[in-house]
Amino acid sequence: MKTRYTPTPLAxxxxxxxxxxxxFGQGAQDIDQYIRLDGYKAARKALEMxxxxxxxxxxxxxxxxxxxxxxxxxxxxxxxxxxSQADKYILVNGDESEPATCKDRLLVEYxxxxxxxxTIIAGLAVGAKLGFLYLRGExxxxxxxxxxxxxxxxxxxxxxxxxxGSNREFDIITQTGAGAYEVGEESALxxxxxxxxxxxxxxxxxxxxxxxxxxxxxxxxxxxxxxVPPIIINGGKWYASFGPEKNGGTRLTCLSGHFNKPGVYExxxxxxxxxxxxxxxxxxxxxxxxxxxxxxxxxxxxxxREEAESASMDYDWFAKRGEFLGSGGVVAVDDQTCMVKFAxxxxxxxxxxxxxxxxxxxxxxxxxxxxxxxFHAGAGMEKDIDQVYYLANNMAGRTFCALGDAAAFPTMxxxxxxxxxxxxHLNGKPCPFEKNVRExxxx
Amino acid sequence: MRYSPELEDRFQRLVTIxxxxxSALVPMLLYAQDEVGYITDEVVEDIAExxxxxxxxxxxxxxxxxxxxxxxxxxYVVQVCTNISCLVTGAEDVLETCKExxxxxxxxxxxxxxxxxxxxxxxxxxxxxPAVQVNYDFHLNVTPExxxxxxxxxRGGAKA
Numbered sequence: 001m002k003t004r005y006t007p008t009p010l011a012x013x014x015x016x017x018x019x020x021x022x023x024f025g026q027g028a029q030d031i032d033q034y035i036r037l038d039g040y041k042a043a044r045k046a047l048e049m050x051x052x053x054x055x056x057x058x059x060x061x062x063x064x065x066x067x068x069x070x071x072x073x074x075x076x077x078x079x080x081x082x083x084s085q086a087d088k089y090i091l092v093n094g095d096e097s098e099p100a101t102c103k104d105r106l107l108v109e110y111x112x113x114x115x116x117x118x119t120i121i122a123g124l125a126v127g128a129k130l131g132f133l134y135l136r137g138e139x140x141x142x143x144x145x146x147x148x149x150x151x152x153x154x155x156x157x158x159x160x161x162x163x164x165g166s167n168r169e170f171d172i173i174t175q176t177g178a179g180a181y182e183v184g185e186e187s188a189l190x191x192x193x194x195x196x197x198x199x200x201x202x203x204x205x206x207x208x209x210x211x212x213x214x215x216x217x218x219x220x221x222x223x224x225x226x227x228v229p230p231i232i233i234n235g236g237k238w239y240a241s242f243g244p245e246k247n248g249g250t251r252l253t254c255l256s257g258h259f260n261k262p263g264v265y266e267x268x269x270x271x272x273x274x275x276x277x278x279x280x281x282x283x284x285x286x287x288x289x290x291x292x293x294x295x296x297x298x299x300x301x302x303x304x305r306e307e308a309e310s311a312s313m314d315y316d317w318f319a320k321r322g323e324f325l326g327s328g329g330v331v332a333v334d335d336q337t338c339m340v341k342f343a344x345x346x347x348x349x350x351x352x353x354x355x356x357x358x359x360x361x362x363x364x365x366x367x368x369x370x371x372x373x374x375f376h377a378g379a380g381m382e383k384d385i386d387q388v389y390y391l392a393n394n395m396a397g398r399t400f401c402a403l404g405d406a407a408a409f410p411t412m413x414x415x416x417x418x419x420x421x422x423x424x425h426l427n428g429k430p431c432p433f434e435k436n437v438r439e440x441x442x443x
Numbered sequence: 444m445r446y447s448p449e450l451e452d453r454f455q456r457l458v459t460i461x462x463x464x465x466s467a468l469v470p471m472l473l474y475a476q477d478e479v480g481y482i483t484d485e486v487v488e489d490i491a492e493x494x495x496x497x498x499x500x501x502x503x504x505x506x507x508x509x510x511x512x513x514x515x516x517x518x519y520v521v522q523v524c525t526n527i528s529c530l531v532t533g534a535e536d537v538l539e540t541c542k543e544x545x546x547x548x549x550x551x552x553x554x555x556x557x558x559x560x561x562x563x564x565x566x567x568x569x570x571x572x573p574a575v576q577v578n579y580d581f582h583l584n585v586t587p588e589x590x591x592x593x594x595x596x597x598r599g600g601a602k603a
Contacts, residue, residue: 001477003579009571087462099526099565130462137473137510138566140579173460178473179510181564195465195494197507213462256528256569263570298527298565329569331528345530349564355507 003141008109011263013280017242017250020226021266024110029145031152034113040158042229046121047166049232054125058228060236062248066103067093067184067221068297068327069402070315073228074236077218079208080126086215090122090131091193091207094222095177095184097136098297099349100329103252103264104222108135108142111226112149116172118225120163121232122218123170130171132193132212137178146174181353185401186219188355199357200401223252223328243269247314255281257331258288273303273311277332284334292333292418296326298346299406301413302333324409338433339418340425343411344372350407358400364391365407377437378428385422389415444489450478454493464494468504472511481512509564517552517559519597521545522576525562528569533586537573538562540587544594558594 010025028034046054059074096104107115119131135143150172153159161169175193177183183192187201190212211217227249231239240248247269255262260282284290293308301323311317318325351365368391371384389412396408424432431437453474457467475486482505491498505511523538545558552559568574571583582593
């Protein structure tokens with residue numbers, strides 16, 4: 001089956017700090033061009049370093065997981081046992097499925113060798129000889145780009161039994177998924193790569209001790225891995241200096257929804273959300289105002305306008321509120337959008353993607369979806385509002401993996417902040433924003 | 444089961460590269476589906492044999508992944524994302540227009556077998572919403588007005 005390839009549009013803004021996007025649009029898919037643009041220098045440098053020095057450099061950078069959880073990358077690497085009977089593995093998570101997140105695709109599309117190079121460095125740091133690059137099944141054109149890049153790296157001797165002539169070995173295997181959000185969860189990802197249903201595993205043991213094929217495994221997001229080569233070249237301190245303390249560097253921020261200038265922008269951590277919305281994103285179209293902001297993928301707590309305009313886009317600003325910065329997927333929602341419908345669409349997604357393994361998630365997402373579907377269609381009762389909140393609150397923290405939390409958090413924040421919109425749907429009143437409420441097929 | 448020489452080569456390679464042979468299962472199913480159109484009983488049995496699994500173990504995996512199907516779909520599967528970023532930028536109208544132009548409902552196949560339409564979850568093209576995928580091809584910033592030319596580009600002989 002042939003895929004048609006149309007390059008994904010690139011955006012730019014003067015406030016961007018281009019560290020991982022610096023090669024975008026410069027033909028870096030070509031290995032020689034990548035090398036001309038400083039490519040594979042970091043891997044060569046890492047080969048001269050002691051494993052602990054590589055890990056310390058990454059620790060000093062305060063790079064944190066860009067998939068959404070925000071765990072310190074250097075710390076994660078340091079959990080891998082030095083001595084291990086079982087083989088160790090690097091698993092790069094390119095399952096990118098968190099709604100509103102579309103950054104990893106750009107990295108793989110425009111700078112695939114940076115992903116390969118970061119994987120090699122991670123392997124050197126922890127003593128792994130095999131890395132897997134897992135892409136979601138929908139990203140077939142990216143798999144083709146990545147497979148070519150891997151082949152080219154083998155041809156140059158950058159992968160294989162004697163990488164860069166160092167007598168050390170590192171292999172990479174590319175892998176495709178086949179449509180499953182849940183597989184983005186690290187233990188489900190390992191199950192999928194082992195050829196099984198993507199059901200999460202009980203932790204502990206954590207992947208660093210017993211992961212893929214029973215061996216110690218580092219699992220990092222594509223963007224996290226692509227951030228490693230510049231850290232090795234320029235030093236951890238340099239990288240850390242772009243953001244607030246413990247929130248080093250930059251991240252690809254995906255603006256979508258009601259922005260005048262949607263697009264993916266590389267912004268430093270701690271960037272003011274107000275500038276991100278009105279300057280980088282160009283504000284809200286059609287003379288409307290911002291009602292809500294999804295800060296980092298549909299699983300995060302939504303912010304109202306006032307909160308959004310005072311937020312700082314770093315992990316700790318959100319953590320202090322008991323909330324999450326998330327995956328980089330920022331959605332602006334204007335004042336003409338029905339928040340009941342928005343909540344319904346979010347829960348439909350999580351209900352559809354729940355693997356059904358644990359009861360609170362399987363039942364919770366389903367009952368919330370059923371209730372909100374009826375509610376939005378005009379057959380809601382006042383007690384439904386508290387009932388939905390109660391269901392979500394009882395899912396949070398009580399599910400086998402974070403999918404239950406992902407479904408609960410946005411639901412709870414929407415009910416808390418826009419309760420009046422739910423009340424406006426009561427007593428047979430039609431949805432104030434939509435004349436003909438249509439049923440979505442994914443019920 | 445006979446596949447194209449290309450796919451046969453790929454299968455030969457896939458069953459050898461992983462530490463555990465079973466890791467080849469999901470990619471093999473997807474590539475077989477791409478070629479055959481859907482995962483037939485024959486494909487299930489063939490892949491099970493190649494990976495030393497039972498057909499039941501293979502079916503157990505198929506039912507988990509939403510891209511894998513055990514029934515025929517159109518030659519071109521029009522997948523319209525309606526998740527949040529696409530929803531707020533008009534994806535429902537795009538979905539309706541696709542169904543209307545093709546005269547089919549959700550997951551139905553057109554009488555000539557060429558197209559089917561599905562509402563899908565986020566396909567990772569949020570900053571260029573609304574987004575549609577036809578098989579593996581991405582179509583970005585799709586509007587109801589652009590639906591006709593998008594569909595026509597898959598109709599052999601017809602002008603795009």
